[in-house]
Amino acid sequence: MLTLFHAPWSRSSRLVWLVEELGADCRIEYCDIRRMDGTGAADPRNPHPDGKVPALLHDDALITESAAVALYLTGLHPEAGLSFPPDSPQRGSLLTWMFWASGELEPSLWNKMSGAVDADAYARARYDAAMTRLLEALWEGPWLMGDRFTVADVLIGSTVGWARDHLPESPLLDAYVERLAARPAHARALARDGAPPQYAEAS
Amino acid sequence: MLTLFHAPWSRSSRLVWLVEELGADCRIEYCDIRRMDGTGAADPRNPHPDGKVPALLHDDALITESAAVALYLTGLHPEAGLSFPPDSPQRGSLLTWMFWASGELEPSLWNKMSGAVDADAYARARYDAAMTRLLEALWEGPWLMGDRFTVADVLIGSTVGWARDHLPESPLLDAYVERLAARPAHARALARDGAPPQYAEAS
Numbered sequence: 040m041l042t043l044f045h046a047p048w049s050r051s052s053r054l055v056w057l058v059e060e061l062g063a064d065c066r067i068e069y070c071d072i073r074r075m076d077g078t079g080a081a082d083p084r085n086p087h088p089d090g091k092v093p094a095l096l097h098d099d100a101l102i103t104e105s106a107a108v109a110l111y112l113t114g115l116h117p118e119a120g121l122s123f124p125p126d127s128p129q130r131g132s133l134l135t136w137m138f139w140a141s142g143e144l145e146p147s148l149w150n151k152m153s154g155a156v157d158a159d160a161y162a163r164a165r166y167d168a169a170m171t172r173l174l175e176a177l178w179e180g181p182w183l184m185g186d187r188f189t190v191a192d193v194l195i196g197s198t199v200g201w202a203r204d205h206l207p208e209s210p211l212l213d214a215y216v217e218r219l220a221a222r223p224a225h226a227r228a229l230a231r232d233g234a235p236p237q238y239a240e241a242s
Numbered sequence: 243m244l245t246l247f248h249a250p251w252s253r254s255s256r257l258v259w260l261v262e263e264l265g266a267d268c269r270i271e272y273c274d275i276r277r278m279d280g281t282g283a284a285d286p287r288n289p290h291p292d293g294k295v296p297a298l299l300h301d302d303a304l305i306t307e308s309a310a311v312a313l314y315l316t317g318l319h320p321e322a323g324l325s326f327p328p329d330s331p332q333r334g335s336l337l338t339w340m341f342w343a344s345g346e347l348e349p350s351l352w353n354k355m356s357g358a359v360d361a362d363a364y365a366r367a368r369y370d371a372a373m374t375r376l377l378e379a380l381w382e383g384p385w386l387m388g389d390r391f392t393v394a395d396v397l398i399g400s401t402v403g404w405a406r407d408h409l410p411e412s413p414l415l416d417a418y419v420e421r422l423a424a425r426p427a428h429a430r431a432l433a434r435d436g437a438p439p440q441y442a443e444a445s
Contacts, residue, residue, distance in 0.1 A: 102280055102335065108334075138341070
């Protein structure tokens with residue numbers, strides 16, 4: 040059995056979207072987390088060792104880190120076509136995007152939000168390189184890996200949508216965010232993201 | 243054909259080690275990079291868009307980001323036993339370690355080296371959580387995932403060895419570094435890491 044520990048409007052929201060894209064049979068367990076505004080608290084039911092989300096339980100096995108959960112869920116559903124076989128060079132490109140998201144894109148965005156990009160030449164160069172990589176891929180488009188919508192679009196697309204105000208002005212980025220929002224699974228995920236009434240009443 | 247773009251004594255050294263662990267048929271292309279001490283320069287022959295290493299070419303496909311290259315190479319060699327099948331929960335644990343390395347361990351180490359861990363409570367908490375996770379796994383041991391040596395030991399083990407002075411005093415960590423160094427593939431990789439004489443003379 041698959042159980043996703045999820046906090047509404049958080050980093051695990053992208054996994055709710057992925058569950059919908061994959062048609063995965065996955066129970067969503069709504070839980071509390073510490074929020075950046077100081078509200079919330081680690082939920083004792085959440086198995087994540089740092090009290091964060093997402094956390095995925097597959098039977099007794101625990102999977103954490105957004106991109107790891109995303110790749111793993113996608114690997115369970117090859118029929119959904121959101122990834123590539125292990126020996127395909129495109130699999131290598133997909134893995135590059137997934138690790139680039141956590142290793143380059145996210146640190147660049149934090150540096151942009153903290154002001155480091157405006158104060159430090161190294162942070163500026165790193166941010167610029169990340170934006171160039173993103174925009175060049177979308178110039179080819181319509182998805183990061185061309186014609187095929189992949190799990191990289193879920194991971195990176197959700198980050199782009201969330202951090203849109205900290206990314207360059209660009210019709211390419213605007214159109215990408217619109218294409219992502221137009222996906223039926225995206226709309227279903229939005230509807231499923233918030234806590235169901237029985238949870239909201241109990242907490 | 244597989245070609246690994248590698249700079250001696252750099253982050254790509256771990257991939258040379260992995261090539262030896264896997265017995266992969268992979269050509270090593272020695273190249274220059276910008277070093278943290280200000281020496282070196284981006285090598286025009288290196289296809290990495292940011293001039294960094296590692297970069298792997300599989301025919302015409304480019305794979306970058308250390309962990310992506312590591313997972314991809316490992317996926318081409320399932321017979322080496324350094325990973326798990328896509329539908330195995332242990333595959334999920336392995337992916338967690340791989341993304342944890344770039345998302346938590348490496349930022350924690352940079353924060354330790356920069357002094358942020360001593361100055362900032364959030365950085366301290368993150369570093370402590372990372373060290374706890376690492377030490378708990380090695381307490382079970384002998385490898386991060388128990389009895390099976392995996393690609394996570396190559397990725398994280400190489401980081402532990404490189405940053406040993408910035409990690410806690412611990413016989414568990416010392417013994418882990420010794421176990422890694424005792425692997426025949428590790429010794430072969432060390433011998434192959436530096437540029438061969440004909441390259442050193444030409445450059």
